[in-house]
Amino acid sequence: MEERLFFEGLQALAASAFPKHCSYCGRVFATSQDFMRQTQSVRQDITGLKQSFDDDSVAIVEAYRNCLCGSTLMDFFTDRRDVTDAGARRRELFEKLLPHLQEKGMTMAAAREHLLALLRGQEKSGSIGR
Numbered sequence: 001m002e003e004r005l006f007f008e009g010l011q012a013l014a015a016s017a018f019p020k021h022c023s024y025c026g027r028v029f030a031t032s033q034d035f036m037r038q039t040q041s042v043r044q045d046i047t048g049l050k051q052s053f054d055d056d057s058v059a060i061v062e063a064y065r066n067c068l069c070g071s072t073l074m075d076f077f078t079d080r081r082d083v084t085d086a087g088a089r090r091r092e093l094f095e096k097l098l099p100h101l102q103e104k105g106m107t108m109a110a111a112r113e114h115l116l117a118l119l120r121g122q123e124k125s126g127s128i129g130r
Helices: 002-008 032-037 085-103 108-119
Strands: 010-012 049-053 059-066 072-079
Touching: 032 059, 032 072, 085 108
Parallel strands: none
Antiparallel strands: 010 072, 049 059, 059 072
16 A cells, blocks of 8 residues: 555656566556556565666656566656755654544544645645544
8 A cells, every 4th residue: 555655656757758568578558657557566575666866866766666477677757755954844744743643543544644635735624533
């Protein structure tokens, strides 16, 4: 579940990278979403993601995935994380609020979704502790 949420937080670097195909079996991935859905983690105990930087020093994520035939494929995604001081403060506050919401009776997943909705301006008043 967390892996799916993480991938949703990534954005394709360039649509021109698709369609992508597996050089071993020929399977075609029309979009980055197809690539992520129709491939598997390289190993169950790791995400297969590696942070790197492009030529302009912009943070990117390299996603290593296995095609269903077993061949390892790789694609690049941008990391939409705000790397400013304000972004770091928001992440720190987010991490402090998660356990507080859990103490109020929310599951970790519900607390996370609630906080993300607040950040997007989609506040649902009165939903804490219900």
